[in-house]
Amino acid sequence: MNKLQTYLTEAGVPAELHAHALASLQSARKPALIRFWLGLTAPIVWLFIAALLPRKAEQLPRWLRWYDNNISINGDRSDWALIDGQHVRMPAPDEDVVHDDGQHVSYWPPYSPRSFLPRWNFNGIRNRCGWLAKKWAQPLESIAYRAGLPVLDGEWGNPDIGRQVMGIRVACAGGVWQLVRTSRLWGGTKTENYGFEVLNANTIDRFATCTWTAWSWKGPKK
Known part of the structure; x- marks a missing residue:
């Protein structure tokens, strides 16, 4: 057994x-386990990705998809909206916002969730290779x-x-x-x-x- x-x-x-x-x-x-071992490289890979991405980006290009996020590369704390009967997460703002419960939209306050440090923290440290988690x-x-x-x-x-x-x-x-x-x-x-x-x-x-x-x-x- x-x-x-x-x-x-x-x-x-x-x-x-x-x-x-x-x-x-x-x-x-x-x-x-594939996601786990690939995720070990994410903190280093995302140092380069976060430095080169335009601020308007929501996802990574296809050739970098394994390091993409299943929600958004800009975090998972933006507001929700009801569109055509479906709950849809709105794009993250270009500045840090504090919700009523005190939670910051940014994963590295007070920087914009679309800037280098919040993106690196969310994708390279906290939620590594999230796209693969959803794919599999x-x-x-x-x-x-x-x-x-x-x-x-x-x-x-x-x-x-x-x-x-x-x-x-x-x-x-x-x-x-x-x-x-x-x-x-x-x-x-x-x-x-x-x-x-x-x-x-x-x-x-x-x-x-x-x-x-x-x-x-x-x-x-x-």
């Missing part, structure tokens, strides 16, 4: 679903949604896991699976995340991006 199957068993997923769950989870491994995602357009979130076919384990709550959570929607496990390590929290991010899908982003995180650690919450 491999590690993922052990986790499925511990979460209480019925044995007859294991084969389907494992096939879905493991299909995310190769694309997620599993579509969730045909499933039902409630309150903006996908209606799951099944969920097992502890839905409250997180930085303070240890355990395993398994979710499935539209035949697409995700497994998340948290455990204590060195006084902090180790997180494992496998499969496709069903739990992050919503009515705007109707897809589940691939993930294969065997090791992510955060220190004790202060």
Whole structure:
């Protein structure tokens, strides 16, 4: 029994679903790892991209698409608008704006989100190779949604896991699976995340991006 199957068993997923769950989870491994290793070069590559891009740019040219973003190279904090019944993210302004909740549009305030440092921070550090994440995602357009979130076919384990709550959570929607496990390590929290991010899908982003995180650690919450 491999590690993922052990986790499925511990979460209480019925044995007859294991084969389907494992096939879905493991299909995310190769694309997620390609994105991970390519993402390691993004901080360096984006030093050059951010220096050469015109301020009006929203996406990268096709030959640089692997380093592009699935939202916008200018960040994901601009306003939304309802156009023809669809929620559409508006282009980022050419100056930093502070929302009512105190959040800056820019990823390097007070500079314009279309300038060098915010673009490098968002694309080279925080959201690396986001275009690939969407390209290799599993579509969730045909499933039902409630309150903006996908209606799951099944969920097992502890839905409250997180930085303070240890355990395993398994979710499935539209035949697409995700497994998340948290455990204590060195006084902090180790997180494992496998499969496709069903739990992050919503009515705007109707897809589940691939993930294969065997090791992510955060220190004790202060």
